[in-house]
Amino acid sequence: xxxxxxxxxxxxxxxxxxxxxxxxxxxxxxxxxxxxxxxxxxxxxxxxxxxxxxxxxxxxxxxxxxxxxxxxxxxxxxxxxxxxxxxxxxxxxxxxxxxxxxxxxxxxxxxxxxxxxxxxxxxxxxxxxxxxxxxxxxxxxxxxxx
Numbered sequence: 001x002x003x004x005x006x007x008x009x010x011x012x013x014x015x016x017x018x019x020x021x022x023x024x025x026x027x028x029x030x031x032x033x034x035x036x037x038x039x040x041x042x043x044x045x046x047x048x049x050x051x052x053x054x055x056x057x058x059x060x061x062x063x064x065x066x067x068x069x070x071x072x073x074x075x076x077x078x079x080x081x082x083x084x085x086x087x088x089x090x091x092x093x094x095x096x097x098x099x100x101x102x103x104x105x106x107x108x109x110x111x112x113x114x115x116x117x118x119x120x121x122x123x124x125x126x127x128x129x130x131x132x133x134x135x136x137x138x139x140x141x142x143x144x145x146x
Contacts, residue, residue: 030059033133040129041122050117055126058110062103069099 034052043051073095080088114123 029137032137036133037126037129040132041118041125043118043122047118047122051114054110054113054117058106061106065099065102065106069102070096073099 037055038048041051073092077084077092111123114126118126
């Protein structure tokens with residue numbers, strides 16, 4: 001029953017997500033993800049009240065790193081094309097590695113903050129639920145493109 005409801009909700013949102021602007025898509029995906037995680041984690045009201053501020057803060061910072069830092073580096077690499085020098089490549093590689101390290105540190109911080117709130121078991125369930133959500137989202141995107 002829970003799976004059917006979640007699948008129906010996911011499908012209805014995902015069909016409309018791909019026909020809208022970036023900000024609207026991001027907001028719809030976020031709403032889907034909140035619903036999915038809420039269902040998968042089965043948080044108590046007390047856990048939920050403490051969990052979401054920590055998780056939302058993590059997601060916002062992750063988005064900034066991925067889209068502000070990493071995306072700008074990738075754009076520079078794309079613009080350079082075949083004229084990319086070894087020196088520039090080393091610079092970009094270092095910058096990408098630093099951004100990846102920031103993401104890892106951010107993830108570790110989130111886990112450290114969430115363990116006392118929801119416990120290690122639910123932190124593991126969160127990681128699995130995030131993986132499952134991303135896999136389903138990517139699958140829907142691929143199906144939509146066909």
